[in-house]
Amino acid sequence: MAAWLQLRGVARRFGAIAALRGIDLALAADEMLVVLGPTGAGKTTLLRTIAGLETPDAGCIEMAGEDVTHQPPAARDVAFVFQNFALYPDWSVRRNLEFPLLAPGRNMPRDEIEQRVGWAAGLLRIEGHLDRPAAQLSGGEMQRVAIGRAIVRRPRLFLLDEPLTNLDAKLREALRVELALLRRDLGIPMIYVTHDQTEALSMGDRVAVLDAGRILQEGAPEEIYRRPASPLVARQLGQPAINILEVERVGDEWVGTTGVGLLAAVAGDGKKTLGIRPEDIAPDGGQVPGVVRVVEDAGAVWILLVDWAGTAIRIMTPKRRGFAPGEEIYPRVNPQRAVFWPREEENR
Amino acid sequence: MSFLVCRQLQKTYDDGTEAVKGIDLACGEGEFAVLLGPSGCGKTTTLRMVAGLEKPTRGHIALGGRDITGLAPSARDVGFVFQFYALYPHLNVEENIGFPLASMGLAPREIADRVGEIVARLGLTGLVGRYPRQLAGGDQQRVALARAMVRRPQIWLMDEPLGTLDADLRLEMRELIRAQQLDAGIATIYVTHDQEEAMSLADRVVVMEGGEIRQNGPAAEVYDRPVDLFVAHFIGSPGMNFIDGEIADGRFVAPGLELVLDGQVRPGPITFGVRPEFVRAVVDGPLRATVKLDEYLGASRNIHLEAECGRLVMRAEDERRFEVGTEVGLDFAPAHLLFFDPVSGARL
Numbered sequence: 026m027a028a029w030l031q032l033r034g035v036a037r038r039f040g041a042i043a044a045l046r047g048i049d050l051a052l053a054a055d056e057m058l059v060v061l062g063p064t065g066a067g068k069t070t071l072l073r074t075i076a077g078l079e080t081p082d083a084g085c086i087e088m089a090g091e092d093v094t095h096q097p098p099a100a101r102d103v104a105f106v107f108q109n110f111a112l113y114p115d116w117s118v119r120r121n122l123e124f125p126l127l128a129p130g131r132n133m134p135r136d137e138i139e140q141r142v143g144w145a146a147g148l149l150r151i152e153g154h155l156d157r158p159a160a161q162l163s164g165g166e167m168q169r170v171a172i173g174r175a176i177v178r179r180p181r182l183f184l185l186d187e188p189l190t191n192l193d194a195k196l197r198e199a200l201r202v203e204l205a206l207l208r209r210d211l212g213i214p215m216i217y218v219t220h221d222q223t224e225a226l227s228m229g230d231r232v233a234v235l236d237a238g239r240i241l242q243e244g245a246p247e248e249i250y251r252r253p254a255s256p257l258v259a260r261q262l263g264q265p266a267i268n269i270l271e272v273e274r275v276g277d278e279w280v281g282t283t284g285v286g287l288l289a290a291v292a293g294d295g296k297k298t299l300g301i302r303p304e305d306i307a308p309d310g311g312q313v314p315g316v317v318r319v320v321e322d323a324g325a326v327w328i329l330l331v332d333w334a335g336t337a338i339r340i341m342t343p344k345r346r347g348f349a350p351g352e353e354i355y356p357r358v359n360p361q362r363a364v365f366w367p368r369e370e371e372n373r
Numbered sequence: 374m375s376f377l378v379c380r381q382l383q384k385t386y387d388d389g390t391e392a393v394k395g396i397d398l399a400c401g402e403g404e405f406a407v408l409l410g411p412s413g414c415g416k417t418t419t420l421r422m423v424a425g426l427e428k429p430t431r432g433h434i435a436l437g438g439r440d441i442t443g444l445a446p447s448a449r450d451v452g453f454v455f456q457f458y459a460l461y462p463h464l465n466v467e468e469n470i471g472f473p474l475a476s477m478g479l480a481p482r483e484i485a486d487r488v489g490e491i492v493a494r495l496g497l498t499g500l501v502g503r504y505p506r507q508l509a510g511g512d513q514q515r516v517a518l519a520r521a522m523v524r525r526p527q528i529w530l531m532d533e534p535l536g537t538l539d540a541d542l543r544l545e546m547r548e549l550i551r552a553q554q555l556d557a558g559i560a561t562i563y564v565t566h567d568q569e570e571a572m573s574l575a576d577r578v579v580v581m582e583g584g585e586i587r588q589n590g591p592a593a594e595v596y597d598r599p600v601d602l603f604v605a606h607f608i609g610s611p612g613m614n615f616i617d618g619e620i621a622d623g624r625f626v627a628p629g630l631e632l633v634l635d636g637q638v639r640p641g642p643i644t645f646g647v648r649p650e651f652v653r654a655v656v657d658g659p660l661r662a663t664v665k666l667d668e669y670l671g672a673s674r675n676i677h678l679e680a681e682c683g684r685l686v687m688r689a690e691d692e693r694r695f696e697v698g699t700e701v702g703l704d705f706a707p708a709h710l711l712f713f714d715p716v717s718g719a720r721l
Contacts, residue, residue, distance in 0.1 A: 063539045064510070164412065193411050194567040198611055202677060205666055209697075220539045227668035227675070250671045260541060263671050304672040304691075321573050322592045324609050325650040325688060328573075341672060 028087075029054040029214055030075070030182060035084035037070055044070040046238040047084065057208055057215045059229030061222065061261060067238040068218040072184045075216065076103050088181065101182070104175035108187040111171065114160035118151060118170050121159055125178045145173040148207055165196040172204070176211060183215040189224065197221075201228065222262045226250060234258050255366060259300045265328055268306070268338045271368065272299045283335035285313045288358045293365055300364040303328065303341035308348070311357035320348045331356060375399035376560045377423065377528055382432035384418050392418040394584040395432065400528070400577075403558040405551070409571040410581035411607070416564045417532055419581070423562065424453045424530050437527055452526035452559075454534050457517035457546070460505040467492070467501040470519045477524070491519045494556070495549060511542055518546060522553045529554065529561040535570070547574060568608050572596065580604050598711075602718040605646050605711065611675060614652065614685045616645045617715060625712075629681030630660045635707055639721065644713040646720075649675065651706040652687040654695075658702030667695045678703070 028051035037045040044067045052058050062068050073079045075086060077098035085094045093101050112121050122142045126133050146152045149169040154162060159170060168188060175183065188204075189197040205228050208215060219225055225232050226246045233243040242254040253259035259267045270287070272279040273296045278286035287299075308329060315333030329340040329348055333356055340356060348354070377400040384393040393415040400406045408416040421427040423434055425446035434442045441449050460469045467488055474484045492498050495515050505513055522529070534550070535543045551574055554561050565571055571578050572592040580587045580595060580603075588600045599605035599613070606612035618627030620640045625632040627645070654676075662680035669691070676687045676695045680703070687703065689695065712721045 063541070194569070194610075195411060195607060195612070202611075202666060202668070205668065222540060223670060226671050246669050246671075250669075264540070265544065266541065302672065322596070323569070324572055324592075324596050325648065 027054075028052060029056075029089055030216075031087040032075070033085050033087075035071075035074060035081045035086065037067075037074055037079055037081050043238050045074065045081070048238075048240060050233065050240070050243075052214050052216065054214055055212055056230050057217060057228060059225045059232045060216060060218045060235050061220065061225040061232055062218075062235035063220055063261075065237075066235045068220075068235055069186055071235070072105070072186050072216065072218055075182070076105050076184055077101050102178075102180050103182045103184060104178055104180035106172055106175045106183075106185045106188045108190050112159040112167055112174070115158055117156050117158055118146075118162070119155040121170055122146065122155075122173050122177055125174055141177045141179075145177045148176070148210060149173045149203075164192050165200060168192060168200065169203075172207075176213075180213065183211075183213050185215065185217045187219050187221075188217075190219070190221070204228065222264065226262065234261055236261075251362070251364075253300065253364060256298060256300060259364065263302055265303050265339045265341065267300050267302050270299045270301070270334070270336055270338075272297055272365075281334040281336070285334055287313065287334055288360050288363060291360065296368045297365045298368050300366065301338075301358050301362065303339040305359040305362035306338065306340045307357045307359070308340055308342050308354045309357065311355040313355065314353050315356050317348050317350055317352045317354060320350060329354075376402040376404070376437060377562070378433075378435045379419070379423065380433045380435075382419065382422060382434065383430045384415075384422060384427060385430045391584055393422070393429075396581075396584075396586050398579065398586065398589075400560050400562055402560055405554055405561045405563065405574060405576045406579055407571040407575035407577070408562060408564045408579050408581055409566070409568060409607075411566055414581040415584040416566075416581050420530050420532055420562060420564050423528075424451050425449050426453075450527045452521070452524055452529045453532075454521045454529065455532040456534050456537060457514055457521060460513060460516055460520070462505050465502055465504050466497060466508070466516050469505070469516055470523055473520060473524045487523055488519075491523050491553075494553070495519050511545070514538065514542060514546060515549065518549055518553070522550070522557070525557060525559065527560070529559055529563075531561065531563040533565055534563075536565075543570075550574070569610055572608070578608075580607060582607075598720070600720055602644065602646070602713050605713070605720070609648060611649060611686045613646045613648050613711070615713075616647075616682045616685075618643060618645060618682065620712075627682040632659055632705070634710075638712050642715050643721070644715045646711040646713055647705050647709060649686045649688040651709040652685060653704050653706065654687065654689065654701045655704040656702050658704035660703040662701055662703050664695045664697050664699050664701060667697065 030052040032048050032050040035045055035048040060068050074081055077096060085092055119142060122145060123138055126138045146155055151169050154166060189200055201224055217228060229246055232246050232249050234241045242249055242258045250262050256269050271282055274290050274294050277290055279288050279290050281287045313334055315331040317329050317331055319330040321328040327342050327344055327348060331338050331340055379398040381395045382393060383395040385391045408419060410416050418427060422429050425444060433440060471484045471488045474487060492501060497515055500512060535546050563574060575592055578592050578595045579589045582603055588595050588604045596608050599608060616627050618625055620638050620643050623634055625634055625645055660680055662678035664676060665679050666677040668675040673691050674689045676689050678685045714721060
């Protein structure tokens with residue numbers, strides 16, 4: 026896979042704060058990379074640096090084999106969609122969409138402008154709103170126009186900075202699906218930045234987990250979710266969050282802090298940190314008893330909070346039967362889904 | 374017995390906008406009720422009327438048997454939380470949390486007791502002497518929550534308090550709010566647009582749309598037996614699938630689909646509803662559909678499909694991939710089919 030975009034050792038510092046600490050990233054020409062991280066991880070700085078709105082203190086950026094590290098934003102031909110829509114409220118949708126094509130020096134013929142606006146409006150299903158002022162649109166429609174304004178230019182690279190964050194949950198869900206479908210039709214490489222793990226898992230060909238200016242792990246969504254490199258990465262994905270238990274190998278078992286065997290050991294030795302996702306613990310069939318504390322109805326599934334082996338764990342289970350607080354159950358960990366890490370030196 | 378009672382509560386703004394159209398709403402002692410709906414549904418206006426921040430155009434509000442409709446906010450003894458504010462930088466954790474109690478004129482001894490109690494429950498005991506700048510982001514939020522919930526008003530009113538937080542912190546804070554509320558036994562009305570948040574927190578979910586209450590009941594009831602198409606679509610992630618068709622000779626008939634029904638459903642035009650977890654891929658299923666998008670979500674997948682009768686979503690197991698463009702057969706779990714009147718939207 027030849028990389029279309031390549032970042033090598035990109036660093037950016039703001040005073041005492043190191044926003045990016047040596048980022049290496051590659052993006053193929055037809056790929057969508059999702060950068061997942063909490064507020065303050067450096068996500069926006071990373072996008073701004075790729076767009077040319079920030080100059081890195083160190084490292085270089087290549088696009089299509091050309092070093093663009095010191096090129097101005099306009100020369101990079103990159104489109105940026107922000108969290109707040111930033112449309113011209115009094116202008117019609119059509120005029121908002123045309124605007125990027127009317128830039129001096131483009132000299133685009135009128136019929137091509139119309140053709141492109143029609144194409145973008147069709148893809149985003151806003152044809153019916155072309156003559157309405159932007160201010161009259163709903164939040165979801167405005168964000169579609171903002172995306173439309175970015176795609177009419179047919180940029181070489183598409184950068185999206187939490188474009189769905191300011192929308193209602195229900196609308197976010199609908200637009201997430203639309204964006205995923207749209208991107209297949211566009212065939213433009215994309216970097217999508219978010220703190221929403223659902224968006225990261227469902228939209229990315231690849232996910233890069235960013236924290237404190239560093240990439241902690243990068244890979245296919247399934248890989249990041251199933252084989253997180255550290256508890257820090259594991260906790261960024263999954264809802265409810267992964268269960269993390271301290272275990273030690275004793276004989277042919279992994280034993281918890283209260284000295285009871287929690288699951289059979291296949292490999293590994295000594296003290297480890299065990300990660301097991303809530304859907305990978307069955308409520309029945311195990312050896313060690315637990316007590317259900319809270320039963321949460323999550324619609325399609327139950328989420329149980331269970332006191333088990335001296336700790337509180339969460340179990341996500343299909344609604345095949347009911348559970349009651351106080352009930353004794355025998356949780357069973359799926360050993361194939363367990364993840365082991367070297368014991369963390371807890372410093373928080 | 375209901376502790377808060379709103380009767381025929383109505384709010385029409387000066388510009389003629391009817392934000393709340395005469396609703397009846399009650400909340401029992403110690404009950405956690407969630408007002409859920411999209412932007413503009415009237416949920417926040419309702420909450421603000423209960424708080425005394427908006428004056429109702431018509432209707433009455435009683436709290437603990439006392440009519441408070443005309444009372445100033447300060448005379449109502451309500452705790453209004455609209456976000457977990459920034460902390461006072463010059464006060465340490467203990468002083469920040471004790472601030473609302475000190476403003477009430479409580480004795481220092483009592484303040485110390487109350488602060489000590491909540492600090493212990495939220496695991497902040499080791500941090501009481503620290504200043505906000507010395508705290509990690511998550512701890513700052515926990516302190517802010519303690520400060521918001523240290524007072525014991527007659528009722529807590531919360532307006533999307535977690536809206537601005539990152540996803541992982543939001544989940545943790547949600548659990549802390551619920552634990553605090555259960556422990557204090559204080560009636561709470563909580564406003565959100567996030568159905569998942571509503572389902573997980575609420576004793577009772579009140580679904581609002583267009584200034585009216587659409588449904589009011591326990592989470593499981595709203596999920597399993599939605600009263601109409603709006604609720605059925607709004608609750609659930611993604612919402613319920615709908616297929617328009619007709620009932621004839623004990624069968625449901627739609628383009629490309631014929632289903633023999635177990636029970637009696639009235640003949641004529643009808644909308645068939647089924648949740649994504651009750652759609653199954655079966656080789657010889659009665660409906661043929663093409664895979665449009667496979668969304669990986671970690672614990673499961675949402676498979677977006679297109680059939681002759683419209684678009685559908687199926688919730689599938691995480692390990693089974695569905696290739697875009699392939700054709701699958703679909704079947705529906707017979708015990709979980711719902712029917713709606715296509716004109717009124719009401720469930721039959």
